[in-house]
Amino acid sequence: MASKSSGKMATMLVGLALATASGCGGVAGPNLGVFGVPIPVSPYFMDKKEDEWWMKERYERVPILGPLTQGGPVQALDPPSDDEVMRALERAHPVEGGLPMMHEVQRNNVRIIKEKIADYIDPPRFYPLIGPAQQHHAHYKCTVYYTEVTRVGWPLPYTTRNEDAREVIYVDHNHFHMVGNVETGSVDY
Secondary structure (H helix, E strand, O other): OHHHHHHHHHHHHHHHHHHHHOOOOOOOOOOOHHHHOOOOOOHHHHHHHHHHHHHHHHOOOOOEEOOOOOOOOOOOOOOOOHHHHHHHHHHHOOOOOOEOOOEEEEEEEEEEEEEEEEEEEOOOEEEOOOEEEEEEEEEEEEEEEEEEEEEEOOOOOEEEEEEEEEEEEEEEEEEEEEOOOOOOOOOOO
């Protein structure tokens, strides 16, 4: 009888030792109640947030450059990247969201032609939070040539292929040039 109670006691002691050794015992912190339980997030919403951040970080900010120098180049910074053109095309004509094995649309063999159609600078004016500056405009016409493949799986499976699909996307790149003596805030020692 004594061996049974000592076996139970040893089992309880080992269980207590394992419970306290897990790292969760005696932790003091905020008690969030129901909100302390992690909630799974759909990959759709996660991808949507990542895309929003990517667009804000890469394409929705306007850079502020130094002043234009006399006789210096006044060309625009860079033409739009292929990623920027394809994202603009996806916003204008989305192909995501098809039903797999039911209706799918793909863009294959993509070729992008970029043409600058305008490049001009506004006269100097005062912009709040920037100061005196000139806005530099660059407008591009981007023609996207691709092969569009549409696969339908129900009720009768068939595939259509448009070898000569094309879309025209207009992309505007704007940035600012400071005017006059600009105080950059850097100090030379």
